Amino acid sequence: MRDDMAGWLVTVLLLPGTWMVVMTDTSEETESPPDVRVRFSDGLVMVQITSSEQMHKVVLRKNGSAEEVSEVMWSTNYIIPPLELLPGETYCVKVGVYDTMMVKPFSPEQCFTAPPKAPPYNVRMDALDLMYLLRWDWDFERSPDATFSVDSCHNLHSKTQCTRIPGCENITTPQCDSSGLSFRGKHILRVSVYDGRREEKKKSSSAIQFSPFQDTIISPPKDVKMRLESNELFVNVSAPEWFKYPDLYDGCVWVTHLEYWVNSTHDAEVMVQEEIQPFFRIESLEDSTTYCAKAKMKCRDSNRSSLYGEEYCITSDPRSYxxxxxxxxxxxxxxxxxxxxxxxxxxxxxxxxxxxxxxxxxxxxxxxxxxxxxxDCIQHSFLVREEEPTDHCYIVYGEDSGQISYNNASQGNSQDSGNYSNEGPNTGEVVT
Known part of the structure; x- marks a missing residue:
C-alpha cells in the first residue's frame, strides 16, 4: 500500500451492475466514549458523566436480562428513577453521546447493586386530579421525636439539584401536601427522617418517582341521569369537575365510557358504549326490568382514564293493558x-x-x-187511548099501559116490547 494511502479506510461496495469504492479518512482519532461512575447519595442512585458533550443517552438493564430502559437527557448527572430499581438486585448502566446523525460508541457498562430500602417505609403518593398528598409510614411509639423533610430532585444541565417542597420541612406528621408540583414532567421525591432519640440526629432517606400526567387519579363524572321514553332508555353523563383544569383536560381526546347491564340475581352481561358526546340511547328495553349503568372518562389515545362514577338504576314500565x-x-x-x-x-x-x-x-x-x-200518543205516552163510543140503555115507565120499556138513547122513538106488571107503591096492587 502506498504511503499516501495511510490513514484511509478503503471500502468496496458491490451494487447491482456497478462497483463503488468508498475511501474514509481515519487519520483523526476516534472520539472516546464518556466516563461513567455510579454513586449513592441519600437514598438516590446517581450516574456521574464526564464528557465534553451535554446530550447523552443512558441505558439501564438488569444483570442477566437483555431488556433495556433508555432515556435521553441534557445533563452530566443522572438520577436513576427509583421505580426502575429493586433492592438487592444487580443492574448495569452505560452512557453514550446522543447524536441523531450517527451512532457513537457507548461507555463500558458499570454494574452496581441497588441499595436496600431505608426508613421511612412505604412512601406513596395519593394524587387526585391536581391535589397531591405524599404519605409514608413511621413507628412513633419507638421514635416519637422524629421529624421529616421532603425534597423534589431533578436532573439539571450540570448537576442534580434537590429543592425543599414548601411546607414540608421539619414536619412531625407522616404526610406532606405536594399539590404545588408541576403537572408536566417527572418528579423524584425524597423523604428524609431525622431521629432525635440521640444527641446527634440520625438521618435516612427514601425516594419514589412521581409522574402526575401518568400517575394522577382522575375523579369520576358528576352523575348519570337516566330517563325512560317510548321503550327507550336515554342516559346523560354529567361532565366531571376536572374538565375545568387545562392540565388535565388538554393533550387528550376524552370519550365517555358507559357500561350498562340488567340488574338480576344472575351474572348479567355488561354492555359498553363509548361516545365523545356524553349522550346515549339504549333501545329495545324489556318490560318491568331494572337497568343499571355507570360511567367514566377515557382517553382515546392512551390508557389514561378516570374513576367510575356511582351506579344508577332505573326500572322500565310494565306493559300497558x-x-x-x-x-x-x-x-x-x-x-x-x-x-x-x-x-x-x-x-x-x-x-x-x-x-x-x-x-x-x-x-x-x-x-x-x-x-x-x-x-198524541207520543206526547201522552202513559195515557190509555179513548175507546170507541158504545150504546147506553135507559128504563122508561109507560103512562098508559103501565109497562116498562127499554129505550135506546141513540134512537128517536121508543116502542113497547111487551106487557109488564108492577106493584103500586102503597097498596101492593098489581098495575097492568
Missing part, C-alpha cells in the same frame, strides 16, 4: 245492560197488560211501540 281493559269492559257492559233490559222489560210488559187491560190486548201504541204511535 289499559286499552285492552277499556275495550273489554265496554263490551261486557253492553252485554250486561242488554241482558238486564231484557229481563226487566218482559215482566214490565206483562204487568202493564195485566193492570190496565186484564181481558184484552194491550193498546196498539204499547203493543207496536212508540214508533207506530200517533202524535
Amino acid at each position: 289499559l286499552v285492552a281493559w277499556i275495550i273489554g269492559f265496554s263490551f261486557l257492559a253492553i252485554v250486561v245492560i242488554s241482558v238486564v233490559l231484557y229481563i226487566c222489560l218482559c215482566p214490565l210488559k206483562r204487568y202493564i197488560k195485566h193492570i190496565f187491560f186484564p181481558s184484552s190486548k194491550l193498546p196498539s201504541s204499547i203493543e207496536k211501540g212508540f214508533r207506530d204511535s200517533s202524535l
